[in-house]
Amino acid sequence: ENRVRKYAKQHKITEVEAFQQLIAGEGTTDILLNIYRAHDVDGAPGWIPGIGYIPAAQAEDLASRASTVRDMDELYDKEAGTYETPDDIRSVVVGWDGTCSDPYCDSHEDRTQMDHRIDYEDGGPTTASNLSSKCPTHHNVKTDGRVFYLIDPHTRDKYFLYEDGTWVLVEAKGPLTPKERHWVQSVGQRVSKRRARKRAESQMKREEELRSNPPPPPEDDPPPF
Known part of the structure; x- marks a missing residue:
């Protein structure tokens, strides 16, 4: 598709x-298929747009076959001098938003467009902090002026203000948001602790088996005649 x-x-x-x-x-x-994964968390799961989180082993396998590896932290402040959003900046925005960022829509990343919160014609830069993912329908709603929104620079949560005076808070749900990164770190810590516990249990079991069934003493060497 x-x-x-x-x-x-x-x-x-x-x-x-x-x-x-x-x-x-x-x-x-x-x-282009982006696979998001924390590089500083042992046992971190992966995340694929339109699919969600995948097990660490599967993420490791896919990452080993990737043609390009990008550090998202290095792209947060990158700015393009054009209206069109480059793939690397788009990948940051998708990693923050996850899906269409409208309160009532979960359109997958492959169906979204990059919306300049401050319009490009008004001086809004093509940089991740000024962009959000929008499906074509809700991109048009914003372009028509029927909704205005603000982006929290720390959490990426968005405050939508509609023309009838109502407003809605939408929490960002992509893997790069602070909440999701904290969750991934917690998962990684649990995986590491579980592995350490299994190693310790296996070692204790082995030692117990040796105590219960000690190996027979070595046979004396026969006399040399």
Whole structure:
């Protein structure tokens, strides 16, 4: 589905036409799949947009086959000089938001667009702190002026103010948010403690077996004749 959508966008054709061309072998395309994982937490699970958290072993296997490894911390302040959001900055925003950031929508990352909270035409920079993930529908709602929102710079939580005067607080739910990173660290600590406990239990069991069934004494060497 992602391949069809990307191919259609690249060649400015319909998704039906893109599907037909790809099936017929008349074209090819590549897609970007981001796997998020804490590099400083032992036993940390992975996170994939549209799927969620995956076990540490599976994340390790996928990470070993990755063509590019990015440190998200180094991209937080990166700014692009264009309206279009580069893939690396987009990956930070997706890692913060997880899905469409609207209060009433959970559209997956592959269906979202990057919205400039402060419009690019008004001087808003193309940087992660000024961007949020929006599905096309809610991107248009914001562009039309029917909703205004603020982003907490520390938590990435968003405050939405609607034209009827109501407001909604939305907690960020991506793997890069402070709450999720703390949860991952707790998981990693529990995994490390469980491994240490299993090693200690195995060692104690082995020592107990040796005490209960000591090995026979070595036989004396026969006389040399």
